[in-house]
Amino acid sequence: MATIDIEKFVKQYGPVRALHAVDLHIEDGEFVVLLGPSGCGKSTMLRMIAGLEEISGGVLRINGKPMNDVPSRDRDIAMVFQNYALYPHMTAYDNIAFGLRRLKVAKPEIDRRVRQTAELLALGAYLDRKPRQLSGGQQQRVAMGRAMIKTPQVFLFDEPLSNLDATLREQLRVEVKKLHMLLRTTTVFVTHDQLEAMTLADKIVVMRDGHVEQIGTPREVYYAPASLFVARFIGSPPMNLLPMQVAPNGMQLAADGLVITLDPERAADLHPGQLVTLGIRPKDLRLAHLQSGTDRHSATVMLTEMMGAETLMQVRLGNTELIMLVDDRDTAVTGSTIEIAFAPEGLRLFDAATGKAIASRRISRVA
Amino acid sequence: MKRGLGGAVIVVVLLFATLFPVLWTLLSSFKTLKDIVTPVPTLLFQPTWQNYADVLATPSVQHGLTNSAIVVGCSLGVGMLLGVPAAYALVRHAPQLKSDVLFYVLSLRFMPPVAIAIPFIVIYTDLGINDTRFSLILTYCLTTISTIIWLGVPAFEQVPREIEEAASLEGYTEFEVFRKVALPVAIPSLIGAILFTFVIVWNELLIALSLTSQNFTLPVVAASFTTMGMEVPWGIINASTILLALPPFLFIGVIMRFLNRFFRAAH
Numbered sequence: 192m193a194t195i196d197i198e199k200f201v202k203q204y205g206p207v208r209a210l211h212a213v214d215l216h217i218e219d220g221e222f223v224v225l226l227g228p229s230g231c232g233k234s235t236m237l238r239m240i241a242g243l244e245e246i247s248g249g250v251l252r253i254n255g256k257p258m259n260d261v262p263s264r265d266r267d268i269a270m271v272f273q274n275y276a277l278y279p280h281m282t283a284y285d286n287i288a289f290g291l292r293r294l295k296v297a298k299p300e301i302d303r304r305v306r307q308t309a310e311l312l313a314l315g316a317y318l319d320r321k322p323r324q325l326s327g328g329q330q331q332r333v334a335m336g337r338a339m340i341k342t343p344q345v346f347l348f349d350e351p352l353s354n355l356d357a358t359l360r361e362q363l364r365v366e367v368k369k370l371h372m373l374l375r376t377t378t379v380f381v382t383h384d385q386l387e388a389m390t391l392a393d394k395i396v397v398m399r400d401g402h403v404e405q406i407g408t409p410r411e412v413y414y415a416p417a418s419l420f421v422a423r424f425i426g427s428p429p430m431n432l433l434p435m436q437v438a439p440n441g442m443q444l445a446a447d448g449l450v451i452t453l454d455p456e457r458a459a460d461l462h463p464g465q466l467v468t469l470g471i472r473p474k475d476l477r478l479a480h481l482q483s484g485t486d487r488h489s490a491t492v493m494l495t496e497m498m499g500a501e502t503l504m505q506v507r508l509g510n511t512e513l514i515m516l517v518d519d520r521d522t523a524v525t526g527s528t529i530e531i532a533f534a535p536e537g538l539r540l541f542d543a544a545t546g547k548a549i550a551s552r553r554i555s556r557v558a
Numbered sequence: 559m560k561r562g563l564g565g566a567v568i569v570v571v572l573l574f575a576t577l578f579p580v581l582w583t584l585l586s587s588f589k590t591l592k593d594i595v596t597p598v599p600t601l602l603f604q605p606t607w608q609n610y611a612d613v614l615a616t617p618s619v620q621h622g623l624t625n626s627a628i629v630v631g632c633s634l635g636v637g638m639l640l641g642v643p644a645a646y647a648l649v650r651h652a653p654q655l656k657s658d659v660l661f662y663v664l665s666l667r668f669m670p671p672v673a674i675a676i677p678f679i680v681i682y683t684d685l686g687i688n689d690t691r692f693s694l695i696l697t698y699c700l701t702t703i704s705t706i707i708w709l710g711v712p713a714f715e716q717v718p719r720e721i722e723e724a725a726s727l728e729g730y731t732e733f734e735v736f737r738k739v740a741l742p743v744a745i746p747s748l749i750g751a752i753l754f755t756f757v758i759v760w761n762e763l764l765i766a767l768s769l770t771s772q773n774f775t776l777p778v779v780a781a782s783f784t785t786m787g788m789e790v791p792w793g794i795i796n797a798s799t800i801l802l803a804l805p806p807f808l809f810i811g812v813i814m815r816f817l818n819r820f821f822r823a824a825h
Binding site: 241242243262263264265266268269270272274276277278279280289290293294337341 | 728739
């Protein structure tokens with residue numbers, strides 16, 4: 192069990208800076224997901240924690256102890272790699288036992304723990320096989336077993352599910368979650384898949400170009416994105432984003448004939464004439480008869496996609512196309528005109544110039 | 559793919575042209591001199607082991623065989639001991655030097671052997687070790703170390719970096735990672751590299767011919783048979799050729815497998 196403190200992490204590759212003074216505190220037993228598009232520095236950061244990449248600047252502490260100069264073999268960390276990284280010349284059994292052999296654990300004890308781990312991961316029948324005789328999912332389970340068996344202080348996962356097909360990915364995601372609930376080992380998990388991040392994380396760190404955009408619970412990053420980047424990156428279907436301007440009275444947003452009235456508390460953060468981006472999740476665009484007390488807008492249904500219990504509707508409002516997600520029973524026919532309303536609690540405002548959320552702190556309290 | 563009849567004929571002709579001399583040598587090595595020099599070649603004859611007995615009883619052959627075994631064994635041993643870790647170090651710790659070092663190492667093989675031999679004779683004579691097994695081992699080490707490095711680099715490049723990282727995260731030191739992970743994974747390719755190197759030095763004639771007069775190796779002995787006296791001892795020449803070719807032949811299957819792996823990995 193361990194806490195991890197990252198202070199002003201910098202990674203420099205020659206003239207290129209891959210990480211810009213990143214700070215992060217990870218609680219004991221916490222499941223933290225580093226999320227971002229490729230090249231954002233998330234894997235680099237993970238490898239710096241593991242000791243596989245040199246720390247160009249800043250301090251890494253595990254349980255309060257500085258780790259910068261400790262080689263990876265002495266950090267008591269286990270890592271699961273994207274391409275599994277199993278030892279091809281060893282059986283699944285030996286792959287899992289390899290770390291314990293180094294610790295000079297007695298043979299019967301190794302055997303007991305390997306079998307116990309294999310049981311937990313449903314690998315019992317495959318222990319005698321070499322990695323190339325195993326499927327991708329089985330290989331990744333062996334890799335997880337190899338990481339678990341040492342009962343390390345910290346688990347690191349580097350996009351462990353991205354080489355698997357969709358069904359397996361879902362299965363293993365659940366297994367990772369269960370394992371964490373069982374073992375409560377401090378975990379850092381890297382992914383570019385926002386759904387994986389949302390389902391697994393206690394805390395999500397959204398990264399972009401070597402900077403941290405937002406740190407928060409899955410709810411916080413979903414409902415109160417700190418920036419336009421986070422708003423675009425999190426959520427599927429994505430958040431609707433509309434460029435608008437604050438009206439002279441300071442109480443309304445206007446664009447293209449579309450006028451949205453704000454509640455006074457929200458309007459207090461704005462000044463007349465300010466350019467903003469309005470964000471609203473597809474679920475918070477409602478059919479007007481289901482939402483009382485707000486402005487109604489006429490919109491044309493352009494396209495509907497039945498997704499099961501819900502239907503995704505692409506509607507045109509003035510010159511803007513919006514996506515809304517409605518209960519399938521409320522769906523409208525393509526080409527028809529419907530009345531829609533913006534749920535006030537779903538409105539998010541971003542400064543158009545900086546891309547940062549306006550008053551997100553107050554909203555995050557709501558979330 | 560269907561091959562035409564013409565292609566098949568060419569293959570058969572080429573195979574015959576390549577293999578027939580070898581087969582003829584093998585047959586002749588079991589013939590008496592009378593059967594060999596007869597104007598009408600005989601396919602049916604009384605086989606004899608006499609040629610092999612004569613060859614192995616010849617003092618110069620025994621001496622050459624001993625020398626070859628010692629010289630090739632030692633230079634191959636040194637080549638493995640230095641070349642394999644050097645190849646690994648190049649791949650993992652000095653990748654920026656890799657292409658320069660590989661070119662340098664290969665360029666050692668570009669030089670005609672005689673061009674190397676003459677300066678070496680001078681140096682070895684000055685040091686008082688000319689015409690010794692030691693000086694020949696020293697010279698062959700150039701070949702073995704460079705060839706093993708050259709073929710060892712791709713062998714270690716095939717080892718995924720992540721599995722070494724995984725092992726180091728499991729607490730293994732750098733040397734243990736090399737010995738327990740990198741080496742076992744690379745070993746099938748490395749064995750091919752070592753056998754290939756063995757064949758090169760086992761068959762080496764020109765340097766051995768220039769550097770030795772007393773401590774000659776087996777190829778030198780075999781070459782000298784052709785210039786012995788008036789009556790050419792064909793049986794003995796054939797038998798010694800077969801004996802000389804036997805060790806590389808035994809490894810040829812293994813080498814073919816290695817080359818297959820090598821070229822498949824390149825594509």
